[in-house]
Amino acid sequence: MAAPDNRTILNVQNLSVYFGQTDKPAVDNVSLTLGAERLGIVGESGSGKSTLGRAIMRLLPPIGRIQADALTFEGASLLDKKERHLRALRGNQMALIMQDPRYSLNPVLPIGKQVAEAAILHLSASKREAYTLAAEMLAKVRINDIERTMALYPHQISGGMGQRVMIAMMLLAKPRMVIADEPTSALDVSVRGDVLKLLDELVRENQAGLMLISHDIRMVAAFCERIIVMYKGRIVETLSHLDEAQHPYTRGLIAAMPDPRSPVARLKTLDRLAIDSAEVKP
Ligand SMILES: Nc1ncnc2c1ncn2[C@@H]1O[C@H](COP(=O)(O)OP(=O)(O)OP(=O)(O)O)[C@@H](O)[C@H]1O
Numbered sequence: 091m092a093a094p095d096n097r098t099i100l101n102v103q104n105l106s107v108y109f110g111q112t113d114k115p116a117v118d119n120v121s122l123t124l125g126a127e128r129l130g131i132v133g134e135s136g137s138g139k140s141t142l143g144r145a146i147m148r149l150l151p152p153i154g155r156i157q158a159d160a161l162t163f164e165g166a167s168l169l170d171k172k173e174r175h176l177r178a179l180r181g182n183q184m185a186l187i188m189q190d191p192r193y194s195l196n197p198v199l200p201i202g203k204q205v206a207e208a209a210i211l212h213l214s215a216s217k218r219e220a221y222t223l224a225a226e227m228l229a230k231v232r233i234n235d236i237e238r239t240m241a242l243y244p245h246q247i248s249g250g251m252g253q254r255v256m257i258a259m260m261l262l263a264k265p266r267m268v269i270a271d272e273p274t275s276a277l278d279v280s281v282r283g284d285v286l287k288l289l290d291e292l293v294r295e296n297q298a299g300l301m302l303i304s305h306d307i308r309m310v311a312a313f314c315e316r317i318i319v320m321y322k323g324r325i326v327e328t329l330s331h332l333d334e335a336q337h338p339y340t341r342g343l344i345a346a347m348p349d350p351r352s353p354v355a356r357l358k359t360l361d362r363l364a365i366d367s368a369e370v371k372p
């Protein structure tokens with residue numbers, strides 16, 4: 091096995107994101123680093139997880155304003171990069187699997203052609219080889235009826251299929267950093283484990299860093315070495331194991347998720363008063 095690579099791939103210092111004219115940030119002073127590891131980002135709906143991922147990729151909509159002391163990828167700042175450079179990086183070295191990936195696929199190109207283009211670009215494959223490789227990759231991400239799917243356009247496939255198509259393209263591009271935003275929530279339980287396994291292979295083989303965004307704290311804890319817990323745009327704590335959870339919000343998230351080992355008749359809901367009065371310890 092290759093020696094572990096402890097280099098920092100991504101460094102984020104005091105990142106905040108504001109939408110429109112409001113002075114309440116959607117992401118509030120977040121700092122984190124990512125090496126060749128699996129890092130989970132958890133938090134309830136609206137806690138700023140997707141906004142954080144998109145801000146890192148510099149993929150916020152025009153009304154999103156970003157403020158940061160540092161945002162570096164492989165040692166170079168992403169804050170002052172031109173869109174042209176960012177686009178080249180996104181296609182090659184850093185990748186985002188969006189919660190609804192249909193928008194990140196090219197709407198006017200059939201699926202097969204898009205995946206084949208990734209093979210031509212990254213593996214210098216011939217057109218013919220590229221289609222064979224594309225079909226192989228789509229099979230790897232458990233797309234059924236490959237020939238039919240390859241002829242479909244992005245708006246004709248489901249969100250879960252779109253995410254798997256994105257993963258297939260990434261398997262060809264071998265990026266250094268992958269941000270996966272809820273990559274399994276739209277999938278059947280039977281396929282979820284496979285998709286996680288593929289992401290795991292992808293990062294291990296390439297010594298890449300994976301940021302796995304999810305509201306499912308138990309799934310993230312089972313898969314990631316570190317877990318960052320977000321609440322109202324802020325990091326409330328960072329854990330390597332669920333047993334370490336101190337913050338009432340994190341404990342609430344854990345109690346609100348069913349534990350297959352000890353089923354309970356009724357799941358707990360969050361105690362917001364206790365959470366808001368608790369001290370924040372990043
Ligand atoms: N394009 C936008 N315009 C205005 N506000 C936005 C936009 N995108 C996100 N927000 C706001 O930012 C906050 C964080 O949203 P975000 O989508 O990052 O949450 P999330 O943790 O990913 O939630 P979920 O688990 O539902 O995906 C929310 O209050 C949301 O309303």
Ligand SMILES: [Mg+2]
Nearest residue numbers: 139140141189
């Ligand atoms: Mg989200």
